[in-house]
Amino acid sequence: MVKNNEKTENEELRATRVLNSVNVKFNDPLPNVHTARAIIASCGWIETKDGIVLIDTLNRRHTAKQVKERIKDKIKYIIYTHGHMDHVGGASVFLDDNPEIIANKYLPDRFDKYKMLAQHRAHINAVQFNVPETLDSIKYVYPTKTFIGDLTIKLRDKTFELHTTRAETDDAVWVYVPEINAAFIGDLIIGRRFPNIGNPWKPTRFALDWVKTLEEIRAKKPKYVFCNGAGVMVKEKEAIEVLDANIEVIHSLHDQVVDYINQGMHITEMIHAVKIPKHLENSPYLSQVYTRVEFFVYNVYRWYHGYFDDNPAHLIPRPEKEVLNEFFNLIGDPKKIMIRAKELFSQHQTQLALQVLDVLIQIEPKNIDARKLRIELLRDLGTQDNCLMSKNAWVYYINKDKGFFNSK
Ligand SMILES: [Zn+2]
Incomplete structure (x- = not known):
């Protein structure tokens, strides 16, 4: 738990200094499309003849300010792909033009939850990210408009098709821009990495809805897919290969867990029994550098299964x-x-x-x-x-x- 001793304060100052010295890396992957990356966070913005649409906002004011300096036109819309801090934490920097801030209906509940569990979150973030245990200093900027289902924003030269889903979180939105055949999918894919389904510290994620959403995205045959906020772009043949690899591995692992639940296998056996299909084991799109199969298995199990493991000694231990x-x-x-x-x-x-x-x-x-x-x-x-x-x-x-x- 958070302690107010001298050591923690020093660690906190050091951590703040490090975070405040982070420089943002910029990219212009397509005409009128720009992206920014800062360690774990990224965002993108699209220029239209009616102003800027900003997708995600980085995680801190310091890095978000560097993005703001680059944006020359009026920000008309901010779209949150979901409520994780690395996507919404910089929002307070972008409010001068009074943009409409659009999010999934359930996103405000996430901010409320973060405030309610601030102390617990300080602890789990310290373990998960190997950082000092400090309370969030983020200013939560709530959306001005929320929705569930589909929402289309028609600007003069570009259309933004927004869709809500439950995937990494219950408050996700993905965006498709048909004029440039590009999908902005937040963390539904985290670059060329094994999908982030399963985190030992976090509530369960929604594997089946997640994979169905990836199939919907694939059905658009996008030429460009922007992941992680927007900082990672895959294009053309690779975009489809990345989508296919994610879709196949999620279906396979999810179905294995379901089979084992039906067979009554114990979870501690299941995490070792479930395997990535052989031909995907060395896929360049599924490296387990952030999360891993065991966490995926726990996650799907927790979603479908109660706490009780069929051993009467464990019912009310x-x-x-x-x-x-x-x-x-x-x-x-x-x-x-x-x-x-x-x-x-x-x-x-x-x-x-x-x-x-x-x-x-x-x-x-x-x-x-x-x-x-x-x-x-x-x-x-x-x-x-x-x-x-x-x-x-x-x-x-x-x-x-x-x-x-x-x-x-
Ligand atoms: Zn996320």
Whole structure:
């Protein structure tokens, strides 16, 4: 949880300084279409004879201001592709021309939720992104117009066809501009990466609606697809290949989870049993650098399945610590746990070693040898891991264990 100690304040200042020194990279991928990227956030704007349509707004005022300096005409519309902070956080910079701000009907609920869970979000963002645990300082700019379904904005020389969907979030909008045959799809595809379906810290995402939406986008046969706000563009043959790869992998993984749920497989077995189809394993469009298959599986499972895992011992369980304490006393000697955890580690069963060691750490959180061993285990998991979210988590908990030693 957020602490107001000196260390956190220093970390916060450092983080703010880093974020405020970020320079935006600009691109002009098509005539009258411009994009901007700033670390994890991106946005795009389209010039029309009736003014600018801005799609997403970057994540912070500092970077958004750099975009604003580039935009010469009046901003007529801002369209939020969804309410994630890296798409809406810079909006307050673009309000001079009093633009209409259009979003999915459910987007304001997201802003309300973010405010309600500010402290929890500070914590999970620290783990997920490996950043200091600080409260959001973002000014939420609520939309001036929301809708569900389809909405068409006809400007003099361009048409903007807006469609709502549930995909990464329940408040998504994707945009098609027929005059340039371009689709602006927010995070429905995150560049050439495995789709971001599944995040250990976040509510469930909508795999089936997501893939249906990608099929609708593909049906337009778009020549240009702008992803991630707009900062990544794929075009022509590659645009269709990226869409096809995402569509196929989502259908396949989703259907495997559904089959296994129907078969009654336990979720902890399911995350290891579900596999990407062989011919897509090395697809250049599906690298698991941000998220991973296991998170996808948990996500689809959570959407369709209650918490209960068909084991009566788990229907209304006692607190985990109380149960582990019983096992701990039965084992009778903390050294036995250490020996077995080390043995498993030496056999390259690091995850299993971590879970065995957890019996000891939960009961004796100040056990120095156990905490030292946990650092080694987490380091090993981190070095084997290419997925940003899980890698960040290993690092976060290594630092937490290191903090334990520093405080002694
Ligand atoms: Zn997003």
